Amino acid sequence: MTPDTLFEKRYRQYRPEVQNFVARYVGNYSTAEDITHEIFIKVHKTTQWESVNEPRAYLFATARNHLINHFRQRANHQRDSTIEYDELRHGNGTPCEEMRIEARSDLRNLTAAIGSLSPRARKAFILSRIYRFSYSEVGRKMGISPRTVENHVAKGLLTCTRIMAEYNADPPQVAESNITDLVLHRKRLK
Amino acid sequence: MTKNSKNTYDKALIEASQWIAREGSGDMTSSEKAELENWLADNIDHQDAYLANSKTAELFDSISSHDRREELRMSAPEFNDLLGECEDLIMMEQVKYRRPINSFGWVATIAASVLMIAVSAILIFNGGSMATIYQTNVGDNETIMLNDGSIITLNTDTRISVALSDTERRILLEHGEAYFAVAKDNTRPFTVVIGDDIIRAVGTAFNIKRREEITKVTVTEGIVEVKTSAPTGASDKSEQISAPVSMLNVGEKLTIDQQGSRAIMLAPIDLEHTISWRTGMLHFNGERLGTVVREIQYYASKEIILASNQVSDLIVGGSFNTKNVTSFLKGLELTFPIKVIERDSVIIISYEKKQDDILSVSNW
Numbered sequence: 001m002t003p004d005t006l007f008e009k010r011y012r013q014y015r016p017e018v019q020n021f022v023a024r025y026v027g028n029y030s031t032a033e034d035i036t037h038e039i040f041i042k043v044h045k046t047t048q049w050e051s052v053n054e055p056r057a058y059l060f061a062t063a064r065n066h067l068i069n070h071f072r073q074r075a076n077h078q079r080d081s082t083i084e085y086d087e088l089r090h091g092n093g094t095p096c097e098e099m100r101i102e103a104r105s106d107l108r109n110l111t112a113a114i115g116s117l118s119p120r121a122r123k124a125f126i127l128s129r130i131y132r133f134s135y136s137e138v139g140r141k142m143g144i145s146p147r148t149v150e151n152h153v154a155k156g157l158l159t160c161t162r163i164m165a166e167y168n169a170d171p172p173q174v175a176e177s178n179i180t181d182l183v184l185h186r187k188r189l190k
Numbered sequence: 191m192t193k194n195s196k197n198t199y200d201k202a203l204i205e206a207s208q209w210i211a212r213e214g215s216g217d218m219t220s221s222e223k224a225e226l227e228n229w230l231a232d233n234i235d236h237q238d239a240y241l242a243n244s245k246t247a248e249l250f251d252s253i254s255s256h257d258r259r260e261e262l263r264m265s266a267p268e269f270n271d272l273l274g275e276c277e278d279l280i281m282m283e284q285v286k287y288r289r290p291i292n293s294f295g296w297v298a299t300i301a302a303s304v305l306m307i308a309v310s311a312i313l314i315f316n317g318g319s320m321a322t323i324y325q326t327n328v329g330d331n332e333t334i335m336l337n338d339g340s341i342i343t344l345n346t347d348t349r350i351s352v353a354l355s356d357t358e359r360r361i362l363l364e365h366g367e368a369y370f371a372v373a374k375d376n377t378r379p380f381t382v383v384i385g386d387d388i389i390r391a392v393g394t395a396f397n398i399k400r401r402e403e404i405t406k407v408t409v410t411e412g413i414v415e416v417k418t419s420a421p422t423g424a425s426d427k428s429e430q431i432s433a434p435v436s437m438l439n440v441g442e443k444l445t446i447d448q449q450g451s452r453a454i455m456l457a458p459i460d461l462e463h464t465i466s467w468r469t470g471m472l473h474f475n476g477e478r479l480g481t482v483v484r485e486i487q488y489y490a491s492k493e494i495i496l497a498s499n500q501v502s503d504l505i506v507g508g509s510f511n512t513k514n515v516t517s518f519l520k521g522l523e524l525t526f527p528i529k530v531i532e533r534d535s536v537i538i539i540s541y542e543k544k545q546d547d548i549l550s551v552s553n554w
Contacts, residue, residue, distance in 0.1 A: 025245045027249065064234070067241055067244075068230060071240075071248070107266055108266070111269045123275065123279060127276055127279060127280070129247070129250040130250060130259060130273065131254070131280060132254055133457065134216065146215065150215055154207045157207040157210055157246050160249075160250075161203060161206075161207065161242050161246045165242060
């Protein structure tokens with residue numbers, strides 16, 4: 001069996017599962033698809049499939065790593081996300097209705113979570129995460145230290161994450177038929 | 191999930207939220223970064239907890255762009271209330287007045303002779319070969335580079351005169367809007383004159399928008415001093431002399447109108463949007479359609495007519511490509527109860543109730 005065919009086999013076998021896992025953390029469907037492809041390609045480039053005893057566990061470990069790197073890079077370039085959003089919006093018009101509905105339930109959950117914080121934590125969190133003031137700017141406005149702002153932000157993130165986790169207990173599943181041609185995707189990446 | 195593993199995961203969630211908040215400070219030390227790596231490598235719970243919190247952080251990123259935020263404020267009352275609580279902190283007044291004393295010799299001189307400056311400005315700008323006039327047509331914008339290396343971008347329908355001498359660089363903004371990126375030159379102060387108001391930059395970048403009786407100065411780099419004329423009604427000359435000098439820092443916007451002047455601190459994203467006209471984009475932030483139309487009229491060669499007060503009172507928001515006024519208005523037609531009709535020389539916006547209102551934002 002040539003490595004490519006084993007790769008294709010593993011891909012067909014595990015891709016829906018891996019993509020569901022990715023989609024749990026990446027809201028956008030096409031991003032989840034891209035990241036899943038990247039994960040498989042990464043494994044393919046760095047590993048001999050024949051030598052992997054537990055391909056599933058190995059894939060998931062790679063997926064976690066890859067996602068963590070994805071988020072850490074995003075965190076370092078926070079401003080880029082706005083630009084992407086604006087391009088998306090002006091490129092393709094308004095986002096589709098399906099996305100809007102999902103975004104609305106997310107927004108409702110986040111609003112409720114922030115509302116449950118103490119008034120000071122709430123304000124610090126909103127100024128930092130929605131208006132993107134730096135911790136020291138927020139601290140100056142509120143008369144508290146940047147470190148206290150950071151603690152408020154952590155509390156806010158935690159509260160929201162817990163509520164989102166409860167709400168999204170059943171993440172959407174990727175249907176077999178949604179799998180696009182990997183060869184095409186690899187060409188696109190080049 | 192057993193009770194024990196649930197507790198472990200919850201502890202991981204708490205720690206992960208602290209790590210992500212730490213990352214958001216932008217001043218993580220290298221040992222903290224290494225510590226985070228180790229923490230992540232520890233076990234899968236840590237990784238999943240980090241991912242779950244990252245997802246939350248990213249959701250907030252996605253709603254923190256100016257447009258998206260304002261769109262959501264309009265559609266989600268609870269969200270709007272939440273943000274409303276912070277308005278006083280965001281709009282916190284940061285005006286710093288400085289008395290015109292000797293350490294600001296040039297200010298004292300100017301303040302003492304407002305009339306003289308008006309006269310000399312005319313002499314410089316209209317009289318000699320020293321002054322150069324730059325002008326843009328409706329809908330255009332243009333970037334010019336001065337001899338000293340300063341760069342000025344003119345927005346739609348803008349006219350400035352530039353006079354460079356050995357002792358000063360003086361710009362008269364007659365009308366319109368311009369962005370100034372000033373080359374440092376301590377021997378020649380860079381000043382912009384708008385009517386009786388004088389804006390002086392110290393190697394810096396700033397935006398000035400002049401609309402009828404209202405002038406807005408926004409600083410994107412460095413420090414800018416603004417000397418405003420006394421409010422109207424103060425005919426007493428002594429009051430003019432003691433007119434305040436505002437010192438503006440990065441992110442501050444000074445509005446000067448007949449009531450006087452007020453400075454506010456802009457959120458970083460709003461600051462970006464103040465100067466996004468340079469790339470052909472305008473952003474509106476939950477404003478009356480009447481106000482929006484008054485602004486976009488500066489970019490449109492056709493007259494835009496609002497058929498009724500009902501239309502001009504609609505609250506709208508969104509992004510607008512300055513090269514395409516009509517498509518922006520047509521876009522509004524999709525979400526608001528209005529009808530946009532374009533003719534040879536006018537665009538008419540009238541009120542029209544939509545048949546299909548089920549997607550109306552008020553259903554949220």
